[in-house]
Amino acid sequence: MQMLPLADRYGRVATDLRVSLTDRCNLRCSYCMPPEGLDWLPSDEQLTDDEVVRLVTLAAERLGVTEVRFTGGEPLVRRGLVDIVRRVREAGPDLELSITTNAMGLTRTAGALAEAGLDRVNVSLDTVRPDSFHQITRRDRLQDVIDGLAAAEAAGLGPVKVNAVLLRGINDDQAPEMLRWCLERSYQLRFIEQMPLDAQHGWSREEMVTAEEIFASLEQEFTLTPAKEPRGSAPAELFTVDGGPGTVGVIASVTRPFCGDCDRVRLTADGQIRNCLFARTESDLRSALRGGASDAELAERWVVAMHGKAAGHGIDDETFLQPDRPMSAIGG
Template sequence: MPVAAASVDGGAATMGDPLVDTHGRVHRDLRISLTDRCSLRCTYCMPEQGNEWLAKSSILTVDEIVRIARVAAADGITTFRLTGGEPLLRADIVEVVRRLAAVTGADGRPVQVAMTTNGIRLPQLLPALVEAGLDRLNISIDTLRGDRFHALTRRDRLDDVLAGIAAAQASGLRPLKLNAVAMRGVNEDELVELVEFAVAHGAQMRFIEQMPLDAGHTWDRSRMVTQDEILTALSARWALTAVPGRGGAPAARWLLDGGPHTVGVIASVTAPFCGDCDRLRLTADGQLRNCLFSTTEYDLLPILRAQTSPGGAVDAGIDGMLRSCVFGKLPGHAINDPAFLQPARGMNAIGG
């Protein structure tokens, strides 16, 4: 059952009040996973075979996604980020973007719609997505070498990803961000090359410390390339100057040789940014999560699919569950605590 939550001024929160947790963090970003399926099988994310996919009947419909989004926007969410799995595998992806782009917040301003994708279907879909109102793109690319890409993703699709990045560059969507998980013995010798590739394509490269989010629970801390190691490698090529004012953004950024180009590092393991986290997550099957590493979920499906509830009661139920989720948020993810438990779901089923 939803629990009472506090507003910014300490009183009882009601629909339309900001989503503030017990540590004073105001939540403005909702990550919406559209599917747990993907066209790749990255070793750090999911097994090549034997995946147990979410039941089709449990996947949120467009109407259900938009209903949640409208309540969230009224409560102060200003950005929807569409994730997966691979969001472009969803057949109605253009409709999802179009309808979310029409959602406005309490101030009447449209909510921003962003997407994280592997880029494979971008050449076919990007014009329609831009026309529908997509604002920003993040594209994942961990290596520029075909043999490594094949070994890492278990698919021979590097050329398709590169075509997607080229389409994104031509689209004019900015900022354009490229994401790479830095892995020892896999791609740590490509860090400079990846940044140079991003700069050449009008994008910002962002390196991500490998996190314990694989479905097989095989994460090994020794294989993770740390933020300090990443910066040391890049410093051999560029003078790095820290960019102040990160706020709730997951990536700390550095200017390359004074700018204008930058590189980002998401150091969730060695330099957690939990104290400024403003994100909530919605899984493809309607579960709210207040942290990527949470072992608790808040189920919206019974509220959304109650046959006898009037519309206002459904919206109130969504609002109450959002506030319960925020109220239950811990101060940090505790990856570095010996008692840390990896989430049961893999990254593809949680959403990035």
């Protein structure tokens, strides 16, 4: 079988596939969606479990994908998640399989996911203070997240990574506290600059807590040393904390873009290929899939979709327009 790399015009090759399994979420984070939620995808527009497995398997066998991360929305609300992971693992024994989750359901599912073949989890957690958690997520569920993190660690889904977004006036003073908390539990913390992907289109550069501000806050209490291992295509700049072994990462998507080394491609819950997180166009695989297209034809469509990837996300360009879809509908 001929391998067709997912290459673009700038020499980048996508090997990391992010698969959104649902646009639904059981939190209402203020930087993502309004309190009342959003209009969710109709069930008939969402890829079935069989369709997800077919497309992911195709990506691994024909297109050179080596890493798959299941995202949402919140992937743990997808009823077929464990079975999808098991079937993808059977089809791709060497794939690196992970999920990005809010961890609220991990106490029930961590063991089953590990048994199915999941390698690790990335958990979105912006604060360890109950009042701040409620303010950000509009839910009183911090303990469920903490318990879910512990369940993932106990199930062997490590290294457990924690992704945190700092919001001005809410938790922007909590970076050192978050790092201490994660170091004590051997979780790997990554701070992420807030990106223009909220459903309300309320993002502004002036309100965003920048990487420089994050570094300044951390360095008041810790000594950060650039990690020796090469960054490669990883989105996070990695630093050793106080000589190690603990580390912290900063993903500065806005102020220090890493588009030139991007190796990611995204498949939305309704079967659209997005060659960039900030793309304003998508390529429809679902219609071809349901229209009887062969794996070879689907692979060719995917290759064409990646060829048109832009050189960068363009946030600094005055003509930049935020994607119509919010992060919850794109998948992280």
